[in-house]
Amino acid sequence: MKATIFVLLTGFVGWAAKTPLKPPMDYVATVPHASHISMMATDFRYDQPPEEYDWTAKHYDRIMSGKIAEYRRRNPAIKFYVYAENLIVIQETHRDPPEIFTAYYNDMKHWYESHPAYKIEDAFLHNAAVCPAKKPKIRACRIQTTWAEHLRWVMNPGDAGLRAYNADRLHRIVTNLNQTGYDADGIFFDEHDSGVFSHWKTFSIREYPVWGRYEDDVIGLLTFERRALGKLIQLNTAEYISSMDQRMTLAAGSTHMELANNPLNDWLEDRWRFIDTLLQKGAYVEFVNAYTWKDAAVIPGLSRGNQPSPLLRFKMSELCSYYMVVPAVAANLSLFMGNDGWSVPMPQQWMKAIEVDVGHPLGPRTLAYQGKTSGGKPVRIWRREFGKALVFMRSKVSWDYNDYGDGSGVALNLPSGEKWHPLLGDGTLGPPATSVILRNPEGMIFIKGSALPRNH
16 A cells, blocks of 8 residues: 655545535444444433433443443443542541442451451551551551542452452342342442552562462452452453563453554554454453543644544544444443543533444454654554555654644555545535544544445
8 A cells, every 4th residue: 555754734624524424324323232333331320310321321322420220221232341449548538438349348247257267457568667567557657649639548368368259249249239239240349440550569468478479369260259259350450561461461351451442542553453452351341531631622733633523533533443443342441431530421521433333353454554753753543444445544653753634744645546535523424535644643443435325
């Protein structure tokens, strides 16, 4: 495929705008269980108007947190996950009253009192600099961390009592949520990445003078919990892609890769490869955006490129990034396009291009172009063919290449023998194009003319 670097570019959209745009093929008003994509969202608001519940239940396949009854009544097939903590317990305050999800210490004490074979202090990690091995383990020696306004204690994954307690606690968490009669499909554990562990390693941990034992015990804990729960456990491994993050995900069965789907990050290709491995080994993955819709609309220097607005250009890049790794069974990889602090209605955080069926991938992603800019910065453009579309994604390769404007564009000729209709973020199709200009970074989807209804 021939590629050319341009100094001044307008792309095909400026020309296409002179011609009436056509509605997309197979455009649908709902997405659940569509074969080409899986969508996931979180809901920490707990209270929405009925019409928003109607819309959200029709557009998402999976929900984490929120009111399970509202979603299940509208979409019985929707998957629902409960938010909780596993390796830490939040200390109770007036803002964090006792419960069994995150501030579960009070529940924990009651359980240990009724199971005297176990000692509650063994369930925590302790600072050896304060309580060396010859001294009793006491509450004042527990390793304590802080996040935002929350104080939390760090748990001991190797303790048999903690494992027995969690087997009971997790079962209660997912069963008959809020007395609604509905059970959750799994549980979500926050703060479960190797980056968090690197902070804990700064302490002198009495229980783990050899750190590798701690990591092995975390895997053991997750394996035990998943077997006891009989449901999927989803970890927030965030942007981390170490061997430990992979081991934890495979033990738990799923990961929520918070902030990982970031077209402006030069590690995006590494994250694709990490996801490839997890999917091949049978894990379920959520590929989560880094920029809220509000933040994505004001990225400095980002031109509109091939889209009606810079915002849609960026969101289309997130979508194309997802298509670079989506497996043949899309349900195994969900796209999460984010919430603006869970204060903006869900329908206002939606891109209609998501609803257009691109078909199933016909093979893995491949390099469409590799070269350098006139300034010596590396350029890589990926392509992947689907049953009904051709998807391109130009990744950001160099961390210090921050030109996101039209001057960064690279032009590619599209394959001959097919009419290629550009898909815009607003869900419309442009007239056939023979080439495309992709800026740093930018993704683009072309629908095959042969896949369109005849009236196109």
